[in-house]
Amino acid sequence: MGETIKIKLEIANRLYPLTINQEQEESLRDSALKINQMIKKFENNYEVRDKQDVLAMCSLHFASIANKNIKEVNNSSSEDDEKILELIDLIDVHLKTY
Numbered sequence: 001m002g003e004t005i006k007i008k009l010e011i012a013n014r015l016y017p018l019t020i021n022q023e024q025e026e027s028l029r030d031s032a033l034k035i036n037q038m039i040k041k042f043e044n045n046y047e048v049r050d051k052q053d054v055l056a057m058c059s060l061h062f063a064s065i066a067n068k069n070i071k072e073v074n075n076s077s078s079e080d081d082e083k084i085l086e087l088i089d090l091i092d093v094h095l096k097t098y
Contacts, residue, residue: 002021002022002023003022004020004021005019005020005021005022005025006018006019006020007020007025007028007029009028009029009032010032010036011032011035011036012035012036012039012051012054012055013051035058035062038057038058038061038062039051039054039055039058042057042058
């Protein structure tokens with residue numbers, strides 16, 4: 001595992017000090033940026049001023065994306081398994097003819 005570093009991320013105008021693996025820094029900074037952009041979008045589009053409400057809306061948005069991605073991975077995995085089984089059956093049929 002990599003070296004740990006200390007960083008501060010600002011989310012919704014609050015600083016969060018974190019100790020993380022160095023490899024995580026780019027991903028966490030990118031995630032914080034996306035959260036802050038989403039906060040601005042919700043504040044502008046829905047005139048929500050309470051940061052807790054906006055953060056709850058962001059959480060719901062990102063959780064729904066994660067759930068959708070998990071379902072897609074599970075579905076594609078099942079489809080891949082079916083294709084593999086079909087290929088195995090084809091191989092078995094061809095092996096029996098030899």
